Each structure stands twice: as structure tokens, then as C-alpha cells.
Amino acid sequence: QSALTQPASVSGSPGQSITISCTGTSSDVGFYDYVSWYQHHPGKAPQLLIYGVTNRPSGVSDRFSGSKSGNTASLTISGLQAEDETDYYCSSYTSSSRVVFGGGTKLTVL
Amino acid sequence: EVQLVESGGGLVKPGGSLRLSCAASGFTVSSAWMSWVRQAPGKGLEWVGRIKPKTEGATTDYAAPVKGRFTISRDDSKNALFLQMDSLKTEDTAVYSCATEGYSYGYHSFHDWGQGTMVTVSS
Numbered sequence: 001q002s003a004l005t006q007p008a009s010v011s012g013s014p015g016q017s018i019t020i021s022c023t024g025t026s027s028d029v030g031f032y033d034y035v036s037w038y039q040h041h042p043g044k045a046p047q048l049l050i051y052g053v054t055n056r057p058s059g060v061s062d063r064f065s066g067s068k069s070g071n072t073a074s075l076t077i078s079g080l081q082a083e084d085e086t087d088y089y090c091s092s093y094t095s096s097s098r099v100v101f102g103g104g105t106k107l108t109v110l
Numbered sequence: 111e112v113q114l115v116e117s118g119g120g121l122v123k124p125g126g127s128l129r130l131s132c133a134a135s136g137f138t139v140s141s142a143w144m145s146w147v148r149q150a151p152g153k154g155l156e157w158v159g160r161i162k163p164k165t166e167g168a169t170t171d172y173a174a175p176v177k178g179r180f181t182i183s184r185d186d187s188k189n190a191l192f193l194q195m196d197s198l199k200t201e202d203t204a205v206y207s208c209a210t211e212g213y214s215y216g217y218h219s220f221h222d223w224g225q226g227t228m229v230t231v232s233s
Contacts (some may be wrong), residue, residue, distance in 0.1 A: 003156075007129045034218045034219075036218070037215065040155070045224065046155065046223055047134060047222035048215070048220060051217045052219070052222075055215070057214070057221060089155050098171060098173060099160075102156065104154035
């Protein structure tokens with residue numbers, strides 16, 4: 001099972017919106033609506049941002065939103081803030097009952 | 111409040127073994143899907159494997175790179191999760207974290223994580 005494909009880096013200015021893509025296959029992202037997104041500050045535990053493609057856990061800002069089309073899922077962060085600068089990962093449950101993560105995207109707030 | 115605390119990491123030679131522990135509180139590990147996730151230095155997150163709840167047969171699933179070398183188990187009396195790692199390779203060097211899978215929000219999402227324990231495989 002290969003890792004899901006994410007851009008290595010994205011950037012945006014404060015207040016802007018950015019989108020991070022997560023491309024898989026018909027055996028993972030395209031098979032189920034079991035895509036999640038995580039924010040990960042190095043040295044800390046990852047924080048769940050989105051589950052089930054579009055759902056936000058309690059306490060997560062509504063500036064974070066998720067979507068999916070075919071084999072590609074996306075995370076959009078609106079109203080970019082300096083504190084959003086860190087690493088982001090997607091994950092998907094697969095048709096072989098495993099979980100696969102994306103390679104990670106480093107977000108830079110200019 | 112769910113808490114997960116890993117221990118047991120360290121330095122081991124290639125071909126050696128190591129057993130990691132994950133102590134849980136705030137919930138019962140026997141009732142949850144529990145996974146191990148690792149992050150090699152400078153790399154991304156990688157799912158290692160899981161153990162299902164007792165009610166689902168306590169079966170295990172593993173990622174291809176570790177299948178046949180790693181074994182996940184649970185001790186319900188200690189409310190703890192374990193990762194037995196044998197035939198270790200240098201590419202197994204990583205921070206290993208335990209996490210609940212789908213416990214809080216379903217959809218095979220990882221909401222509760224430990225801080226991780228570092229495993230270094232080197233001669």
C-alpha cells in the first residue's frame with residue numbers, strides 16, 4: 001500500500017485560504033468516506049482536524065474544512081493564521097482493512 | 111479523559127528485539143480499536159498495525175513492512191497495549207505512538223494519541 005500523495009509544501013498569507021490535496025486510489029480514498037486530516041506540530045501528538053471526509057471534532061475551528069472528489073480529498077484552511085504554520089497529514093482506511101497516511105504537507109504562513 | 115503513555119523505546123542492534131508498552135487510562139483498551147503509528151526522523155506518519163476489540167475477536171492487522179516481524183497484543187488486566195518488535199531493521203528507527211482508532215469519532219480516525227517513544231536501530 002503506497003502512501004497517499006500530498007504536496008510537500010504549501011504557503012499563504014495571513015487571512016488567505018489554502019487547500020491541501022491528498023490523492024489516493026480507488027482502494028483507499030475513493031473506496032470509503034473514511035478520510036481524516038491531522039495537524040502535527042513536531043514533538044507533539046497529532047491533532048485530529050477532520051474525520052469522515054467533512055466532519056470536525058468538537059473544539060476544532062470551523063476555519064478547517066474537508067471535501068472529497070473521486071480519489072482526491074482536500075483540506076481547506078480559511079482565514080490563515082500564523083499559528084497554522086506546521087505539518088498536515090491525511091489518512092484513509094483501505095479496502096484491505098489497513099490505514100494509509102499521506103506523506104505530509106508543510107504549511108508556511110508568509 | 112483518555113490518556114496514553116508509551117514506554118520501552120531505546121537503542122537496539124539490527125536483528126534485535128524490543129517490546130513497547132502503551133499504558134491507557136480514561137477508557138478500556140479491550141473495548142477499543144488500538145493502533146500503533148510511527149514517524150521516522152524527517153519522514154511522515156506511517157501506520158504500523160492494530161488490534162481490534164475483544165468483541166471483534168481481538169484480531170490484528172499489520173502494514174506490509176512490519177508483517178511477520180511485529181506483534182501487537184493487549185493485557186486487559188493492566189489496561190495496556192504492547193508492540194513486540196523482532197528482527198529489527200535500521201529502517202524501523204522512528205518514534206512509535208499508540209492511538210485509539212475510531213474510538214471517539216469513528217471513521218477509523220485517530221483522536222487520542224500518546225506522546226511516543228523513540229526506537230533507534232543501529233549497530
